[in-house]
Amino acid sequence: MAYDVEKIRAQYPALADGRVWLDGAAGTQVPQQVIDAVADTYRVGVSNQGGPYESSRRAGRIVDEARGAVADLVGAPDPGCVVFGPTMTALTYRFAAVLADGWRPGDEVVVTRLDHDANVRPWVQSALRAGATVRMADIDPVTGELPASNVTDLIGEHTKLVAVTAASNLLGAMPDLRAITAKAAEVGALSYVDGVHHCPHAGVRLGDLGADLYATSAYKWAGPHLAAVVAADNWTLETLHPDRLLPSPDTVPDRFEFGTNPFAPMAGVVAAVDHLAELDSEADGSRAEKLVRSRQAVVDHEEGLREQLFAGLAALDGVRRYGPERGKCTPTALFTVDGVTPAEVAERLAERGINVSRGHSYAWEAVHALGLGPEGGVRASLSHYSTAEDVHRLLEGLAELTR
Known part of the structure; x- marks a missing residue:
């Protein structure tokens, strides 16, 4: 088999x-290989990035490998599109803060009742502070499904952002995401897709989903407690400028990651993606393949x-x-x-x-x-x-x- x-x-x-x-x-x-990867990082020794010694260079390699692993998993065009953070909730609040900085009264944000609150409340709270209008897409009260038209009918010329789940963590329902993200793109709105419950149960290709930003959590697919938001292209991240410490990097994606990276969990992310790639014993080629x-x-x-x-x-x-x-x-x-x-x-x-x-x-x-x-x-x-x-x-x- x-x-x-x-x-x-x-x-x-x-x-x-x-x-x-x-x-x-x-x-x-x-799995054991994730446990070993985390433990080995501490066992061998790792130092903060930027030092002229092997333990520091090792940390840099772990970060690069982790970005590459997540990019392979979700079909991102470049490892530089991967932003890491402690949880999806924390990352979404981070992106909501920077995106809402450009919202004004008269602007609109679309969220749905199907979503985990981490893809609802950060946008609602940020919109209210900016004076923007929130539009909430309803679900079918019997089946719990979210017809795409319930979302697309709310998207218009004043829409700045559409936040929608790729799969409900409560019900498993998977809306027609492509129809929703296509409508958002048509009016120039960004789409922020919660893929936390989607990624463990699907083959993910960002290009097929049409998502501008896609969130995933490694601990939902056999990895450590670490999350990532992945952009469909570097340009999206280049246009955003979160608050940061003056000496910290202003490069993408580093400008979105606050403080020292969690190197051991990042090593675990690499091991988890490698493990997922090997679940079919007859699979061959590159890790992405x-x-x-x-x-x-x-x-x-x-x-x-x-x-x-x-x-x-x-x-x-x-x-x-x-x-x-x-x-x-x-x-x-x-x-x-x-x-x-x-x-x-x-x-x-x-x-x-x-x-x-x-x-x-x-x-x-x-x-x-x-x-x-x-x-x-x-x-x-x-x-x-x-x-x-x-x-x-x-x-x-x-x-x-x-x-």
Whole structure:
């Protein structure tokens, strides 16, 4: 088998505990090569950049390699398009601050109710401070889907920015991103795409998405806790000038990265991307070429599990799943159980050795649009290392709970 999930799982020390890890949307586990890459950085020794000695040059190589790895993963045209930061939320606030500096009363910003709040609140808060108008695209209150027209109908000649998710971290719904980014480009607006839940479950090519800026978090695809915003071209970053310390670099992308880079996690990012490129054992060529085949293998593997999960949930009395019935969707299920709170469901499943998330998952607008409120629901999210047995154990646990 080119995609051998048991062989893949054997590379993840945490998975040996016998639990069912269905909380990947909140963060995946990491393979041994990522652990080793992080540890080796400290073991061998690394110094801050700019010194005339090997440990400093080593740090510079790690940064360059990390930019190159993320560029390969998302199909960016150049490693210089990759900006690193501690979290997607922190980076989005950083970009919101610099972009909003040019907004004025009469300008408009478009956000959606499908998004994680990290791709809503920074833009809303910055727009309000600038006196700009915020337009919120609604989701279907039954399916949770976001029709592209709900967004494009809000985009006009005064639109400065369109913030939209490529995949809902709560529901898995994947809107027609290309239609949305094309409309934004038509009126000269920037598109900022949240790819945090999208990148782990898709083969990403920025050119195909049409996104000007694409955000991703490494800890959602088997890497360390580090995030990146990737520009579709260097020109976009060249036109932006964030506040910075006077002695710090004014070059792109360094001007967006505050303080000393986290070299060990960056080494882990390189190892994580290398690992993802090798998930299909028959993939060959450059790392970027191997990623194309391996990412498709992941999509195919997860799609089979998603069908099993959705069918199993539909067959359980007292269980209601929220989200798309058809169309593009990540292997993520949001559901509720009659008469049992989401917190209680998660606790009961945890007692059976099954990890699932519960609550609003920071998709604040979505849980309210669906009528769930802050309590949200239960989220089971499959990953590239999930198995049919994992799905079976979840369904078995829910069946017992509903009985």
